[in-house]
Amino acid sequence: xxxxxxxxxxxxxxxxxxxxxxxxxxxxxxxxxxxxxxxxxxxxxxxxxxxxxxxxxxxxxxxxxxxxxxxxxxxxxxxxxxxxxxxxxxxxxxxxxxxxxxxxxxxxxxxxxxxxxxxxxxxxxxxxxxxxxxxxxxxxxxxxxxxxxxxxxxxxxxxxxxxxxxxxxxxxxxxxxxxxxxxxxxxxxxxxxxxxxx
Amino acid sequence: xxxxxxxxxxxxxxxxxxxxxxxxxxxxxxxxxxxxxxxxxxxxxxxxxxxxxxxxxxxxxxxxxxxxxxxxxxxxxxxxxxxxxxxxxxxxxxxxxxxxxxxxxxxxxxxxxxxxxxxxxxxxxxxxxxxxxxxxxxxxxxxxxxxxxxxxxxxxxxxxxxxxxxxxxxxxxxxxxxxxxxxxxxxxxxxxxxxxxxxxxxxxxxxxxxxxxxxxxxxxxxxxxxxxxxxxxxxxxxxxxxxxxxxxxxxxxxxxxxxxxxxxxxxxxxxxxxxxxxxxxxxxxxxxxxxxxxxxxxxxxxxxxxxxxxxxxxxxxxxxxxxxxxxxxxxxxxxxxxxxxxxxxxxxxxxxxxxxxxxxxxxxxxxxxxxxxxxxxxxxxxxxxxxxxxxxxxxxxxxxxxxxxxxxxxxxxxxxxxxxxxxxxxxxxxxxxxxxxxxxxxxxxxxxxxxxxxxxxxxxxxxxxxxxxxxxxxxxxxxxxxxxxxxxxxxxxxxxxxxxxxxxxxxxxxxxxxxxxxxxxxxxxxxxxxxxxxxxxxxxxxxxxxxxxxxxxxxxxxxxxxxxxxxxxxxxxxxxxxxxxxxxxxxxxxxxxxxxxxxxxxxxxxx
Numbered sequence: 001x002x003x004x005x006x007x008x009x010x011x012x013x014x015x016x017x018x019x020x021x022x023x024x025x026x027x028x029x030x031x032x033x034x035x036x037x038x039x040x041x042x043x044x045x046x047x048x049x050x051x052x053x054x055x056x057x058x059x060x061x062x063x064x065x066x067x068x069x070x071x072x073x074x075x076x077x078x079x080x081x082x083x084x085x086x087x088x089x090x091x092x093x094x095x096x097x098x099x100x101x102x103x104x105x106x107x108x109x110x111x112x113x114x115x116x117x118x119x120x121x122x123x124x125x126x127x128x129x130x131x132x133x134x135x136x137x138x139x140x141x142x143x144x145x146x147x148x149x150x151x152x153x154x155x156x157x158x159x160x161x162x163x164x165x166x167x168x169x170x171x172x173x174x175x176x177x178x179x180x181x182x183x184x185x186x187x188x189x190x191x192x193x194x195x196x197x198x
Numbered sequence: 199x200x201x202x203x204x205x206x207x208x209x210x211x212x213x214x215x216x217x218x219x220x221x222x223x224x225x226x227x228x229x230x231x232x233x234x235x236x237x238x239x240x241x242x243x244x245x246x247x248x249x250x251x252x253x254x255x256x257x258x259x260x261x262x263x264x265x266x267x268x269x270x271x272x273x274x275x276x277x278x279x280x281x282x283x284x285x286x287x288x289x290x291x292x293x294x295x296x297x298x299x300x301x302x303x304x305x306x307x308x309x310x311x312x313x314x315x316x317x318x319x320x321x322x323x324x325x326x327x328x329x330x331x332x333x334x335x336x337x338x339x340x341x342x343x344x345x346x347x348x349x350x351x352x353x354x355x356x357x358x359x360x361x362x363x364x365x366x367x368x369x370x371x372x373x374x375x376x377x378x379x380x381x382x383x384x385x386x387x388x389x390x391x392x393x394x395x396x397x398x399x400x401x402x403x404x405x406x407x408x409x410x411x412x413x414x415x416x417x418x419x420x421x422x423x424x425x426x427x428x429x430x431x432x433x434x435x436x437x438x439x440x441x442x443x444x445x446x447x448x449x450x451x452x453x454x455x456x457x458x459x460x461x462x463x464x465x466x467x468x469x470x471x472x473x474x475x476x477x478x479x480x481x482x483x484x485x486x487x488x489x490x491x492x493x494x495x496x497x498x499x500x501x502x503x504x505x506x507x508x509x510x511x512x513x514x515x516x517x518x519x520x521x522x523x524x525x526x527x528x529x530x531x532x533x534x535x536x537x538x539x540x541x542x543x544x545x546x547x548x549x550x551x552x553x554x555x556x557x558x559x560x561x562x563x564x565x566x567x568x569x570x571x572x573x574x575x576x577x578x579x580x581x582x583x584x585x586x587x588x589x590x591x592x593x594x595x596x597x598x599x600x601x602x603x604x605x606x607x608x609x610x611x612x613x614x615x616x617x618x619x620x621x622x623x624x625x626x627x628x629x630x631x632x633x634x635x636x637x638x639x640x641x642x643x644x645x646x647x648x649x650x651x652x653x654x655x656x657x658x659x660x661x662x663x664x665x666x667x668x669x670x671x672x673x674x675x676x677x678x679x680x681x682x683x684x685x686x687x688x689x690x691x692x693x694x695x696x697x698x699x700x701x702x703x704x705x706x707x708x709x710x711x712x713x714x715x716x717x718x719x720x721x722x723x724x725x726x727x728x729x730x731x732x733x734x735x736x737x738x739x740x741x742x743x744x745x746x747x748x749x750x751x752x753x754x755x756x757x758x759x760x761x762x763x764x765x766x767x768x769x770x771x772x773x774x775x776x777x778x779x780x781x782x783x784x785x786x787x788x789x790x791x792x793x794x795x796x797x798x799x800x801x802x803x804x805x
Contacts, residue, residue: 028268035264043260048251054304056253064267065274124730124771131769137250154212155244156251161214180208183240186247195768 011037017076024071031071035064038084041157045085048152049092051137059095063088082159082166089149089167139189147182154179202226202233211240572614572635576642578606578621586646589623593635624705625649706742713739717759726767733759733779753783754792761799773803 011019011034022030042063047056066087067074074083140148146168153159153167161175170178202210202223209215210223227234578589585606592599593612602608612635619642621629626646633642713735720728736755743749760779764772780800787793 032264032268035267039260039263043255043263044252047253051251053253053255053307057255057259061263061267061270065270068267068271069274125727127771128727128767128769132246133250136246140247140250151247152251155247161209161212176209176214177205179212180203180205183208183243184204187239187243190243 011080013077013079016080020071020074020076020080023068024074024076031068034080038081039064041081042084042088044156045088045152046092048156049089049148050095051141055095059088059091062091066091079163079166082163085153085157085159085163085167086169089153092149093145135193136190139186139193142189143182143185146178147185150175150178151182151186201230202236204236207233207237207240211237211244572637573609573611574617574619574633574635574642575607575609576644578602578608578623578644578646580626580646581648586623586626589621589626589646591644592620592622594618594620594630619644621646706739709735709739709742713755717755720759720762724766726763726769726772729759729763729766730772733763733775750783750787753779753786754796757783757796757799761796764803768804776800777803 016034019030019034023034039060043056043060046059046063047053050056050059063084067084070087074080140151143151149168150164153164159167161172161179164170164175164179165172168175206215206219206223210220210227213220215223227237574593576591578586578591580586585602585604587602587604587606589602589606589608590599591602591608591610593610595617596612598610598612600608600610614635614637617633617635619631619633621631621644623646626648629644629646631642631644713732716728716732716735720732733756736752736759739752740749740756743752757776757779760772760776764776777800780796780803784793784796784800787796
């Protein structure tokens, strides 16, 4: 299976390894390149995990900060991105655990709405679309953190099972079953919300 | 054979199965529609989720991202990395100062969001204009005839102000605003909807207006109670207008349609503009002079409003509408006063070219008071030589009217002698021409000029003039009584096309066709939005059949589509719309299966 963050092809393995080595040796420029290269991918994961732009911003930055500090423990030759994802996921776990639940901010729906109004769609479709997204988002929020994380890595980032297994620190077989359960669970919760029968 | 497990489907979707198992799974999928559907559903779910989970903060955000990470690293180094590592994000948020910063930032973004939305408000009318329902209605054609003075003024600006407001409300408060916006969108584009009937002359309610000859706003169809008496008194035509039309008693309206004898009469010159005001067509039908037509003014009046649609007939059967084919240059307006005549015309049109039928038609007319011993045949074309179907050809002196068939042909039997033939078609300027009707006249060709569009509307026939203002108060530019010029070339063809389309869409037949097509689409597609569209299309038919036997059926269609839309996508908005449509229907419906159905549907809606 192809490995890749969806729209952010990974650094070529050799280049990545040399960058990591340079960064480990204290080369700030090398680390800056790593940041530049993975910032969008890390932000995507962060947003998927937090569903909140300001939390995502914080989580994404903190991910790189942690990565920089832990760089010495990173084994050169391993793919970097799953490792970064793992940091982001673990950080989000601690964030959620600490805050118990994600606070509702009114910001996101506003931005969402602003974006959608610009679409030039049929208004009724917009309304429907917004409702659909809202239901789906809420159903997703209601999932366990493990299920959220695995869905983000697979569905948003398109990581392979192997990469997910690295990112989450779980066996590949578990990835398969957990993903399947996560999808089923999401479907069930969505249907419960929209009142559809299966 | 057992179906695939959820896990297998999920893994197959991700292409994560070992080769051997993948082959087995693929084999099963090839023969099992159920599992294919299940997998497709998974894929759809993934795509939808990806959309929800995606957020792009923009390039500017990422341009500064690296620097901010560096800042944070530096801050961490100074402040003690260990403490930071332990506290993490939670600590950051636990700090009141940071919280206040976050709050300020959030407020800033909210503000930006509001600005963003405010800026969108301005665009909304544009969006609406491009929306499918935003069609030119015939009401935009301002007949120059003086309009009833009792009409209320409906400032277009009110709508304009109201609408964006409703829309802005939607995003701001998702649950409250949205229904409002939706309700607006239900009510406004359709010139009628149930709401109009229900609310009657609700103060402040927007309805269509046009400009009278002096530039004043005049309601085309002031709201009235659903079954209010027809507007039977028309303002007399402007004095001095030549109106003598040799009165054939029974055909008052066709005669009226004949228009002035001299083509210079300003107000009536461009009469072909259809005037399809809500309720008017239907209402005016009964009020038409059926017995010996009033002379002079009465007729003049009919004339100036001439091609009033008065469609007013029982709905054609679903199949019937299909028969009529593409309604492009379809007759917009049916002027025959009697249902019988119209239905015959309809038949004749359905079998274009069937001369026998046409003659039969003429014969029927003869029975009603004309001795027809001559025949006039010809063809009606536009400036570009294309046939105009459904054009109304009238022998003025005899009051015999016939519509051209799909190829623009007509054959009228009429008393022999020197006559005047008057040809009218929606979207075209009326043509009058002296003819000699003989036992076997040569076929004549009559060319109609399209009503000019861009130039100041001539004679109030600017049916396609752009509505001024972004609202549904159809305000036509002031009519300037003057002879109209033929369309200039260049844009003319395009405009002509636009005219034809706009004209067609406004005819009852076309509206019916449209609604039926939309219904069929929705039934095929099964999506809530298609049902919405179908309901909307039926709502557009509604004003044309108000007060007619067909009204109930159309209302049923509206209610049915609204109900189906709700079933397909049960949103609070659709529930509201369905309730409104069902209630409107049930209030008027005759007892029967459909009414029972509607009552059942209504009960099924959430309270």
